[in-house]
Amino acid sequence: MGVEIRPADERFRTSSEWLDSRYSFSFGPYYDPANVGFGFLLAHNDETVAPGTGFGTHPHQDLEIVTWVLQGALAHQDSRGHRGIVYPGLAQRMSAGSGIRHSERNDGTDPVHYVQMWVRPDQFDLEPSYAQAEIDLSTGELVPIASGLAKHASSTAIRIHQKSAGMSVARLDPGRAVQLPSAPHVHLFVAQGTVSLEGAGDLGTADAARLSGADGPRVTAGPAGAELLVWEMYD
Template sequence: MSVEIRRADERFQTASEWLDSRHSFSFGPHYDPANVGFGFLLAHNDETVAPGTGFDTHPHQDLEIVTWVLRGALAHRDSEGHSGVVHPGLAQRMSAGSGIRHSEWNDGGEPVHYVQMWVRPEKFDLEPSYQQASVDLSSGELVPIASGLPKHASSTAIYINQRSAGMSVARLAPRRTVDLPSAPYVHLFVAQGTVSLEDAGELGTADAVRLTGVDGPRVTAGPDGAELLVWEMYD
C-alpha cells in the first residue's frame, strides 16, 4: 500500500502569453522516466487558456480524452464533424481511435480553466467518436462522470473505451465527507478548495494524491468546500 502526495507547485509547467498548462505526468518536452503515468492515466493537464485563443487543429490517435471545465467555456471541433461547447457541469469525451484531428478554442470573454485527462484505451484502432453530457453534482457524493467500468454502466454520464477505469466527481459542501473508492489504483485531484485526506493530511487546490492498494480513505472538505476529481483503476 502507498500514498504519494504530489503538490500543485511540483508539476511541470508550460507557459506562454495565452496558455498556462500544469502537467501531472511527463508531457511534451517535460520528461521524467519515473513519472510517465499512473494506472491507465497517461496525461492529467490543468490548463488555463486566454480569451480568443486556443489549440489549433492537431491530431490524436488511440486515446480516450476526457475534459472537465472548471470555469469559462471551451469550444471543440473535430475532423469527424463533431462540435460542442463544454462548460462547468458538462463532461466531454473524445475517443481518438484510429485517428482524429480537433481544435480547442476559447471563444468567450474570460479565461477558460479546465482539466484534460488522457486514458489508454482497452482496444486500439477503434472508430473515432465524441460524446458530451450534463452532470448533476447536487448529491454531494462521488458521481460517475466518464467510465468504462461495468459497475458504472447504468449511471455514468459518458462512456470511455476502457473497462478497467472510471472517473467520478464530487462537489462537497464545507466540512462534508466522501469515501474514496477501494481500487488497486486511485488518483485524487483537488480541482477546487481544500480537503483533509484520512491518514495523509491537508491538501490544497491542484494538489494530487496517487493511492495504490489503499482501502477507501475518507476525504473531508475544508471551510469553503471542495471539488474532487477521482479516477479508480483496476488491473
C-alpha cells in the same frame, strides 16, 4: 495502502501569453522516466487558456480523452464533424481511435480553466467518436462522469473504451466527506478548495494524491468546500 502526494507547486509548468499549463505526468516538453502515467492514466493536464485563443487543429490516435471545465467555456471542433461547447457541469469524451484531428478554443471574453485527462484504451484502432453530457453534482457524493467500469453502466457517465477505469467528480460543501473507491490505483485531484485525506493530511487546490492499494479512505472538505476529480483503476 501506499500514498504519494504531489503538491501543485511541484508539477511541471509552462506559461505563455495565451496558455498556462501544469502537467501531472510526463507530457510534451516535460519528460521524467519516473513519472510516466499512473495506472491507465497517461495525462492529467491543468490548463488555463486566454480569451480569443486556443489550440489549433492537431491529431490524436488511440486515446480516450476526457475534459472537465472548471471555469469558462471551451469550444471543440473535430475532423469527424463533431462540435461542442464544454462548460462547468458538462463532461466531454473524445475517443481518438484510428485517428482524429480537433481544435480547442476559448471564444469567450474570460479565461477558460479546465482539466484534460488521457486514458489508454483497452482496444486500439477503434472508430473515432465524441460524446458530452450534463452531470448533476448536487448530491454531494462522488458522481461517475466518464467510465468503462461495469459498476457504472447504469449511471449517467459517458462511456470510455477502458473497462478497467472510471472517473468521478464530487462537489463538497464545507465539512462534507466522501469515501474514495477501494481500487489498485486511485488518483485524487483537488480541482478547487481544500480537503483532508484520511491517513495523509491536508491537500489544497491543484494538489494530487496517488493511492496504490486504496482501501477506501475518506476525504473531508475544508471550510470553503471542495471539488474533487477521482480516477479509480483496476489491474
